[in-house]
Amino acid sequence: MTETRVLRGDDPAAVALLAAMEAEVEATLGPVTPERTSVVSAAEMSPPGGAYVVVVEDGATVAGGGLRKLRDGVAEIKRMYTLPSARGRGHGRRLLAGLEDAARALGYARVRLDTAEAMAPALALYRDAGYVEIPDYNGNGYAAFWGEKRL
Helix, strand or coil: CEEEEEECCCCHHHHHHHHHHHHHHHHHCCCCCCCCCCCCCCHHHCCCCCEEEEEEECCEEEEEEEEEEEECCEEEEEEEEECHHHCCCCHHHHHHHHHHHHHHHCCCCEEEEEEECCCHHHHHHHHHCCCEECCCCCCCCCEEEEEEEEC
16 A cells, blocks of 8 residues: 655654665765755754655655745745655655645645756656746756746
8 A cells, every 4th residue: 555644854754765865866966065955954844834745655654755935835845755665666756746735735836846967757757747947946056957837
């Protein structure tokens, strides 16, 4: 059985997935620091303006991503990640839909996100889900695509 759940950014499951995601990014692209990429705190991915969504498969947390407020009506999706052992089973799509649902529940009308050129599967997912390319809105040095979707 697979389901999505909404947590706080400081929940232990969120903390573990964020650490795994950052380790993979650092191994691929370099350090996750404010000088190189956008950073996000656990507090930003918690109510009242944010959330952390996880995908749970057969009782195990296999994917997660955060949502934070950018400004009134606009949220940003951050740190989407699926464990390597769980990839290829549609969890990214489930996670993205869960994040969009959480954004709607928090009253956001639009969501934004970015991704690096090396993340080709993520870019394909975002385009398939209706994200349209917009100009750089956050100065993320690792990003090659910035997208937005009206909810």
